[in-house]
Amino acid sequence: MSIVTVQLGQCGNQIGHEVFSALCSDIRGSHGLCSKKENESYHDSCKERFFCEEESGVPIARAVLVDMEPKVISQTLSMAARSGHWKYNSHSHFCQKQGSGNNWANGYSVHGPRHKEAIMNLVQKEAEKCDRLGGFFTIMSMAGGTGSGLGAFVTQCLRDAFPTSFILNHVIWPYGTGEVIVQNYNSVLTLSHLYQSSDALLVHENDVIHKICAQLMNIKQISFRDVNQVIAHQLGSVFQPTHTAGEGSGYSRNPLGDLMETLVPHPEFKLLGLRNIPQMPENSLAYSTFSWPGLIKHLRQMLIANAKMEEGIDWQVRPPHPGSSIPSTNKPLHFNTSIANLVILRGKDVHDVDLGSFQDPSLYTSWLNPQDAFSAWKTPRAFNKYEKSASLVSNSQFLLKPLDSIVGKAWNMFASKAYLHQYTKFGIQEEDFLDCFTTLEQVISSYTNL
Amino acid sequence: MQSTMANPTATTPATLPCLGPKGSAGAELRATPSNKPQSLDFWRLLYVLLKQIHGSRWTESDAIDTQIRFVKSALWYHGYDRPQLHQLPPDGSVGSRELLLAFSWLLHRLGLLEQLLARNRVKTGDETSVCTCEDDLPNRQEGTTEAGPEGGLEGVVDVRYLQWLNGRLRFQWHSLHAQHQEQCKLLHKIHLFTSGSHMDQILGHFSVTETDLIRQPENYKQLLHLLESETMQLEAFLEWKQLEPVYWQWMETVLDNMAEEGNIWEAQDAHGEKRRLPEVTSCCPWADKLTGQMDRLSRDLMALQDQLHQLVTQRKAAWWEKVAAREELQKEGFSAATRKIQESAEVKLRGLAFIHAPKKNKMHGSCRLVLRNKHPASKMGFGQSQVSKEPVSAVSATEVIRELQMREASLQRELEQLREECRQRLDEIAEGLEGVICISP
Numbered sequence: 006m007s008i009v010t011v012q013l014g015q016c017g018n019q020i021g022h023e024v025f026s027a028l029c030s031d032i033r034g035s036h037g038l039c040s041k042k043e044n045e046s047y048h049d050s051c052k053e054r055f056f057c058e059e060e061s062g063v064p065i066a067r068a069v070l071v072d073m074e075p076k077v078i079s080q081t082l083s084m085a086a087r088s089g090h091w092k093y094n095s096h097s098h099f100c101q102k103q104g105s106g107n108n109w110a111n112g113y114s115v116h117g118p119r120h121k122e123a124i125m126n127l128v129q130k131e132a133e134k135c136d137r138l139g140g141f142f143t144i145m146s147m148a149g150g151t152g153s154g155l156g157a158f159v160t161q162c163l164r165d166a167f168p169t170s171f172i173l174n175h176v177i178w179p180y181g182t183g184e185v186i187v188q189n190y191n192s193v194l195t196l197s198h199l200y201q202s203s204d205a206l207l208v209h210e211n212d213v214i215h216k217i218c219a220q221l222m223n224i225k226q227i228s229f230r231d232v233n234q235v236i237a238h239q240l241g242s243v244f245q246p247t248h249t250a251g252e253g254s255g256y257s258r259n260p261l262g263d264l265m266e267t268l269v270p271h272p273e274f275k276l277l278g279l280r281n282i283p284q285m286p287e288n289s290l291a292y293s294t295f296s297w298p299g300l301i302k303h304l305r306q307m308l309i310a311n312a313k314m315e316e317g318i319d320w321q322v323r324p325p326h327p328g329s330s331i332p333s334t335n336k337p338l339h340f341n342t343s344i345a346n347l348v349i350l351r352g353k354d355v356h357d358v359d360l361g362s363f364q365d366p367s368l369y370t371s372w373l374n375p376q377d378a379f380s381a382w383k384t385p386r387a388f389n390k391y392e393k394s395a396s397l398v399s400n401s402q403f404l405l406k407p408l409d410s411i412v413g414k415a416w417n418m419f420a421s422k423a424y425l426h427q428y429t430k431f432g433i434q435e436e437d438f439l440d441c442f443t444t445l446e447q448v449i450s451s452y453t454n455l
Numbered sequence: 456m457q458s459t460m461a462n463p464t465a466t467t468p469a470t471l472p473c474l475g476p477k478g479s480a481g482a483e484l485r486a487t488p489s490n491k492p493q494s495l496d497f498w499r500l501l502y503v504l505l506k507q508i509h510g511s512r513w514t515e516s517d518a519i520d521t522q523i524r525f526v527k528s529a530l531w532y533h534g535y536d537r538p539q540l541h542q543l544p545p546d547g548s549v550g551s552r553e554l555l556l557a558f559s560w561l562l563h564r565l566g567l568l569e570q571l572l573a574r575n576r577v578k579t580g581d582e583t584s585v586c587t588c589e590d591d592l593p594n595r596q597e598g599t600t601e602a603g604p605e606g607g608l609e610g611v612v613d614v615r616y617l618q619w620l621n622g623r624l625r626f627q628w629h630s631l632h633a634q635h636q637e638q639c640k641l642l643h644k645i646h647l648f649t650s651g652s653h654m655d656q657i658l659g660h661f662s663v664t665e666t667d668l669i670r671q672p673e674n675y676k677q678l679l680h681l682l683e684s685e686t687m688q689l690e691a692f693l694e695w696k697q698l699e700p701v702y703w704q705w706m707e708t709v710l711d712n713m714a715e716e717g718n719i720w721e722a723q724d725a726h727g728e729k730r731r732l733p734e735v736t737s738c739c740p741w742a743d744k745l746t747g748q749m750d751r752l753s754r755d756l757m758a759l760q761d762q763l764h765q766l767v768t769q770r771k772a773a774w775w776e777k778v779a780a781r782e783e784l785q786k787e788g789f790s791a792a793t794r795k796i797q798e799s800a801e802v803k804l805r806g807l808a809f810i811h812a813p814k815k816n817k818m819h820g821s822c823r824l825v826l827r828n829k830h831p832a833s834k835m836g837f838g839q840s841q842v843s844k845e846p847v848s849a850v851s852a853t854e855v856i857r858e859l860q861m862r863e864a865s866l867q868r869e870l871e872q873l874r875e876e877c878r879q880r881l882d883e884i885a886e887g888l889e890g891v892i893c894i895s896p
Binding site for chain 2: 006136137138139169170171204259262265266269270271272273371372373377
């Protein structure tokens with residue numbers, strides 16, 4: 006079962022490279038802390054999912070790289086090849102000679118259709134190499150110009166060409182004080198278009214990762230590389246093989262399908278947030294020990310208090326009292342209601358962990374019971390040198406405030422018609438903007454009324 | 456009879472002659488309609504056979520009344536509604552003659568023995584199942600599902616939960632689809648890599664079972680055992696075929712005896728055709744089917760008329776579009792637009808033709824996939840497997856795919872129609888309510 010990754014734009018390509026690096030170094034490391042058989046099985050499963058074998062012996066990532074300018078792609082290709090442990094297929098990339106001016110509409114309406122055939126040919130080739138196509142994983146930023154416009158278009162093309170495949174979009178939420186003036190417009194356009202064609206949107210917020218780097222990883226001068234490496238670690242903790250059906254079954258052969266089925270079957274609710282603990286600099290790992298009850302407790306409080314990392318959690322937030330008759334009005338403020346949650350545990354003594362606290366019905370919306378809403382995946386194989394590691398993928402009100410804020414800001418700009426000519430001159434009219442606003446308002450309203 | 460439970464197909468033909476007119480057991484059967492141990496065993500025999508046909512597992516420890524209930528419901532399911540059988544007591548004490556009738560009916564009507572043989576065949580691993588049957592829609596009642604808040608809040612399910620479940624179903628179906636594609640891909644690989652190696656020139660390549668045997672030769676014993684038991688069953692079946700006419704002659708005498716005893720049924724043909732009794736409470740399924748088909752036909756004609764009208768107006772609109780667009784678009788854009796129009800018209804016409812097409816032989820059941828190298832230059836996708844025309848009856852996979860696609864298109868049209876009806880009904884309801892705007896998806 007294999008996943009084809011589509012790396013879109015500068016952001017997508019840089020993050021994609023870090024993700025494959027993290028996956029590769031995880032399976033090469035001998036810190037599995039589990040039996041040899043388990044380790045081999047994990048190794049084979051990860052290889053099948055993300056890499057394909059070639060005669061040279063160096064695994065080749067199942068990825069398609071897309072960007073409008075050649076610089077980032079060539080850097081990415083050469084960095085991977087230099088590592089000696091994995092590389093990209095030298096033909097699986099598409100770029101143009103010149104850039105395209107950081108314009109969403111340009112990316113969506115001009116470059117997209119123009120280069121659709123070339124890009125989809127590359128994707129088709131990668132898909133055919135898989136014995137079993139498990140789905141597509143696209144990586145892009147939401148607010149950049151061409152990456153996000155082109156990315157929205159490519160996602161639509163993927164959906165048209167593969168109507169029954171799973172499509173997971175990994176989306177980078179821009180810094181609140183970002184440099185691109187029209188980033189809110191771009192975000193609104195990207196999100197509403199992705200909502201139509203994608204199955205799930207997994208979001209990473211730049212501000213949050215930046216804080217993790219500063220406070221948890223103790224990095225003084227935070228570069229994009231540091232941010233990307235944290236993101237890659239978090240993604241790896243979700244996508245590396247796990248036993249989804251209990252001990253004794255093999256590693257899941259359908260990770261994207263399992264993820265979609267447990268978290269996003271409802272078409273209105275597709276936004277997923279990701280939390281991962283513990284996060285710490287590598288040189289501190291050897292001196293720290295963790296207990297599962299402690300990790301679970303922190304993760305749960307991060308969920309209900311909407312905390313972004315394991316420091317600075319507000320422990321005052323409590324779930325509402327059971328037995329309250331009308332849940333939505335009686336829920337205390339700042340309480341994060343969930344629709345569905347997925348907890349992924351990796352490492353020592355994983356089979357004994359008690360996850361009962363996550364099955365508390367007061368955590369969830371009234372129309373879904375905890376058996377349907379909560380799932381847990383486990384593996385005794387430790388991930389990326391962390392003796393114990395827990396991740397939470399949550400379909401909840403995590404992103405409600407950021408989404409509301411972006412839509413609000415974009416609307417204010419739209420009301421004064423600022424910068425609209427950049428879009429209208431490439432075919433994105435005001436009605437299209439209005440449709441996008443309507444879609445997102447609907448999403449906001451659905452999430453608010455849980 | 457216990458030992459015969461293990462391999463009923465082999466023994467049924469063997470036991471039948473002994474139940475025939477020559478055997479003493481037959482004489483007893485004719486004389487006394489009830490014979491306790493014999494009917495009990497007969498119930499069990501029917502139970503085992505019917506379970507095998509339905510592909511379920513069975514154990515000898517199942518209680519006799521469960522077995523009897525199962526046999527009755529299975530017979531009813533296949534259309535045997537003779538009340539004398541269904542009124543037999545659940546302890547299995549009487550009724551061996553009724554059971555004999557039912558058994559003969561199964562033999563004739565369902566091809567019981569042939570089905571059992573088909574089920575017990577050694578698998579090649581290359582099988583796939585095909586079904587291009589038209590669904591005979593059950594009588595659709597008018598005014599279905601008047602959804603109203605009848606039972607108060609307790610009985611109401613949140614629609615979001617239903618949407619959730621629907622989404623899960625959809626994703627599971629997608630996963631199944633991916634699994635199927637994987638199986639086809641791997642099957643194609645096996646066929647491709649072993650082509651030219653098979654002794655049978657027409658087949659040309661190994662099946663999955665044969666390939667597995669090469670990889671794990673120590674399994675030959677198991678395969679041999681399976682093949683031997685299949686051969687035994689086939690030999691027993693051949694024996695039965697020779698003795699069959701005797702059996703049916705005997706059945707005629709049994710039926711004559713029953714007629715003499717004055718049961719309430721008209722003398723039917725001796726092979727035990729399904730009896731239609733007037734006092735049966737459910738309405739006559741045959742007449743229902745006919746009226747249903749007539750309704751369908753009239754609806755189809757109306758739909759056809761609408762579609763033709765639609766097609767004409769669409770054609771006109773497309774033509775004017777073409778004329779307008781021609782002046783504006785570049786050459787490539789124009790030809791693309793005309794191509795699209797052509798394609799959509801073709802699809803519609805094909806769909807209409809399908810409605811009128813004479814009923815071709817509908818395929819149903821499992822078949823074996825064989826890879827053919829007709830056009831070595833063409834792409835070998837899994838859809839290209841073709842089957843040769845000689846000795847075995849064969850059909851090209853592309854034909855089957857085309858048929859299924861047409862069926863899909865017609866079902867899609869029906870879905871659109873139903874959706875439109877729902878939309879209209881919602882609009883009507885919304886108009887009645889004050890201050891409510893209905894925005895349909």
